[in-house]
Amino acid sequence: xxxxxxxxxxxxxxxxxxxxxxxxxxxxxxxxxxxxxxxxxxxxxxxxxxxxxxxxxxxxxxxxxxxxxxxxxxxxxxxxxxxxxxxxxxxxxxxxxxxxxxxxxxxxxxxxxxxxxxxxxxxxxxxxxxxxxxxxxxxxxxxxxxxxxxxxxxxxxxxxxxxxxxxxxxxxxxxxxxxxxxxxxxxxxxxxxxxxxxxxxxxxxxxxxxxxxxxxxxxxxxxxxxxxxxxxxxxxxxxxxxxxxxxxxxxxxxxxxxxxxxxxxxxxxxxxxxxxxxxxxxxxxxxxxxxxxxxxxxxxxxxxxxxxxxxxxxxxxxxxxx
Amino acid sequence: xxxxxxxxxxxxxxxxxxxxxxxxxxxxxxxxxxxxxxxxxxxxxxxxxxxxxxxxxxxxxxxxxxxxxxxxxxxxxxxxxxxxxxxxxxxxxxxxxxxxxxxxxxxxxxxxxxxxxxxxxxxxxxxxxxxxxxxxxxxxxxxxxxxxxxxxxxxxxxxxxxxxxxxxxxxxxxxxxxxxxxxxxxxxxxxxxxxxxxxxxxxxxxxxxxxxxxxxxxxxxxxxxxxxxxxxxxxxxxxxxxxxxxxxx
Numbered sequence: 001x002x003x004x005x006x007x008x009x010x011x012x013x014x015x016x017x018x019x020x021x022x023x024x025x026x027x028x029x030x031x032x033x034x035x036x037x038x039x040x041x042x043x044x045x046x047x048x049x050x051x052x053x054x055x056x057x058x059x060x061x062x063x064x065x066x067x068x069x070x071x072x073x074x075x076x077x078x079x080x081x082x083x084x085x086x087x088x089x090x091x092x093x094x095x096x097x098x099x100x101x102x103x104x105x106x107x108x109x110x111x112x113x114x115x116x117x118x119x120x121x122x123x124x125x126x127x128x129x130x131x132x133x134x135x136x137x138x139x140x141x142x143x144x145x146x147x148x149x150x151x152x153x154x155x156x157x158x159x160x161x162x163x164x165x166x167x168x169x170x171x172x173x174x175x176x177x178x179x180x181x182x183x184x185x186x187x188x189x190x191x192x193x194x195x196x197x198x199x200x201x202x203x204x205x206x207x208x209x210x211x212x213x214x215x216x217x218x219x220x221x222x223x224x225x226x227x228x229x230x231x232x233x234x235x236x237x238x239x240x241x242x243x244x245x246x247x248x249x250x251x252x253x254x255x256x257x258x259x260x261x262x263x264x265x266x267x268x269x270x271x272x273x274x275x276x277x278x279x280x281x282x283x284x285x286x287x288x289x290x291x292x293x294x295x296x297x298x299x300x301x302x303x304x305x306x307x308x309x310x311x312x313x314x315x316x317x318x319x320x321x322x
Numbered sequence: 323x324x325x326x327x328x329x330x331x332x333x334x335x336x337x338x339x340x341x342x343x344x345x346x347x348x349x350x351x352x353x354x355x356x357x358x359x360x361x362x363x364x365x366x367x368x369x370x371x372x373x374x375x376x377x378x379x380x381x382x383x384x385x386x387x388x389x390x391x392x393x394x395x396x397x398x399x400x401x402x403x404x405x406x407x408x409x410x411x412x413x414x415x416x417x418x419x420x421x422x423x424x425x426x427x428x429x430x431x432x433x434x435x436x437x438x439x440x441x442x443x444x445x446x447x448x449x450x451x452x453x454x455x456x457x458x459x460x461x462x463x464x465x466x467x468x469x470x471x472x473x474x475x476x477x478x479x480x481x482x483x484x485x486x487x488x489x490x491x492x493x494x495x496x497x498x499x500x501x502x503x504x505x506x507x508x509x510x511x512x513x514x515x516x517x518x519x520x521x522x523x524x525x526x527x528x529x530x531x532x533x534x535x536x537x538x539x540x541x542x543x544x545x546x547x548x549x550x551x552x553x554x555x556x557x558x559x560x561x562x563x564x565x566x567x568x569x570x571x
Contacts, residue, residue: 192411
């Protein structure tokens with residue numbers, strides 16, 4: 001991968017050989033060619049005193065990177081930085097709340113904002129999702145060898161296993177995620193988070209912890225609601241369009257019903273709720289700049305949340321169903 | 323008393339503050355002045371702990387704030403009040419909820435006692451009948467006054483004001499300046515104001531610290547600043563001098 005033909009370019013002083021030595025690396029980069037880059041790392045050796053290095057010696061090491069290697073390294077280091085900062089933020093978030101009564105009030109406010117306000121969009125999406133699934137299933141099962149109630153079975157399983165938890169979570173990542181990032185991001189750029197810190201309030205915990213609890217609590221209910229309305233949407237539009245009879249559809253949705261499928265979906269929804277609330281909060285909390293950066297953070301948060309939902313969907317499906 | 327001892331702060335290779343030392347007195351107003359980009363805001367952020375210093379220390383009545391852990395810092399922060407440049411009121415809360423916020427978190431007062439204190443503070447900053455309004459419904463001057471009310475609601479020992487006059491007309495600026503000075507003397511608070519408004523310097527500054535290129539360039543009283551023989555200070559206050567001469571003539 002990397003061409004590790006590291007060579008020593010110069011010496012300034014001799015290395016001090018005792019156990020109190022510390023090291024300081026400072027990078028300098030030169031673009032030799034658009035596709036080739038020379039990076040020189042200056043290594044200072046000495047002892048740290050009051051956060052500054054008293055340098056006893058310095059060395060220079062140079063590494064050549066190709067353009068592709070450089071891009072790969074940049075993304076890798078950026079991803080590692082994000083993971084590290086996200087972890088550190090979570091350690092701040094999961095700490096004892098300043099005051100129980102205020103914390104409880106904040107949780108209910110967040111349940112209202114993140115959950116109750118999302119009910120209409122969840123219902124609308126679920127009804128049409130169920131309708132489309134039913135019509136598509138009926139279209140696929142036109143053979144006389146396949147019983148008509150299979151339409152109900154297919155619609156039910158598609159909605160319960162995949163569409164309700166994943167599709168609704170993706171929609172919530174867009175709706176709730178962008179709202180969380182904008183809210184916290186605006187608080188950051190308008191110094192409201194600084195104001196909390198000055199008061200002695202753990203701003204990360206005060207702002208983010210209630211959101212995570214509210215999302216983890218309310219999202220499974222939204223998913224159950226989505227399952228119900230998805231199946232009902234399939235029934236309504238399936239019978240109205242005449243692709244399935246009411247009797248066949250109801251028989252289908254009851255046929256070989258496995259409760260575990262619902263449990264599996266609810267487990268997934270808890271993980272997705274954590275992603276939907278914590279990832280946008282992270283992006284909002286570390287926003288710097290003004291309104292433009294808040295918008296950029298919101299977009300980034302939605303993209304990352306959606307990607308993580310899809311990745312975790314695969315991992316959890318493999319773990320719980322395989 | 324707030325004491326800064328040899329504070330240095332760098333962002334990457336750029337050194338923003340270089341060995342800044344000064345002290346403030348209780349019941350007095352100290353102003354940090356200087357042109358934009360000289361390090362005033364970074365200095366204030368270092369004093370309140372929003373930025374960590376690279377070297378040196380900040381002492382609150384002898385307590386080394388820079389070396390403290392989170393818990394000890396929290397205790398000192400309950401003794402601080404701060405008025406931000408943009409007021410930093412919580413958008414989702416009403417005026418009275420904003421002012422009551424520190425009380426809700428850090429005191430065990432009943433709702434009636436809290437509201438009594440909130441009303442007292444709002445009355446002290448000459449604001450009445452705005453309790454149920456949201457920050458977006460207030461003017462710039464009213465927001466500043468709510469910010470001051472929130473800053474004093476916990477009876478702080480130290481009051482920090484970052485550009486209290488920015489975005490305000492001269493009359494409202496004067497009102498805010500007077501209010502800060504009255505509160506400082508009334509409650510015997512140690513007040514530190516970050517400003518580049520020379521009117522504030524002339525009106526309320528007991529002590530003035532001039533910051534230039536991240537260093538403390540000049541220190542003295544507001545009365546002496548017009549006679550300062552320092553070139554940079556003279557340039558900075560030149561406009562004010564001119565205005566004063568115009569007033570005299």
